[in-house]
Amino acid sequence: ANVLVSGDLMVKLADFGLSIRGGTSTERTGSPLYTAPEVLIGREYDCGVDIWSFGCMLYELYYDRVPFMADVFEELCDKVCSQNVFFDLTIPEDMLTFIGNCFVRNPKKRPNAAKL
Secondary structure, eight states, X not given: OEXXXXXXOXXXXXXXXXXXXXXXXXXXXXXXXXXXXXXXXXOXXXXXXXXXXXXXXHHHHHHSSOSOOOSSHHHHHHHHHHSOOOOOTTSOHHHHHHHHHHTOSSTTTSOOTTTO
């Protein structure tokens, strides 16, 4: 996710031309630390991957670290595709639920923005 902040502190999310509208893709784009499992493993994906990336961004804003970290790409893919995101007990329950819903691995079951 590309987050822009204006001079009057208005926050905007930007994509810089990598988005897909109403279709699907299999192209690997974006920062791997914020990338949904289906993209990392080369499966077809749609705009639902943005929900995963949004969850990564919110997680990092709360914890000051990314949800998955690895030294090599293959290890990162393995973690993103198989490990649960760690939430400690300091996070409020409503925030845990909101961010946790972004990390649904099955893209068909991952909520869209309206359902979040």
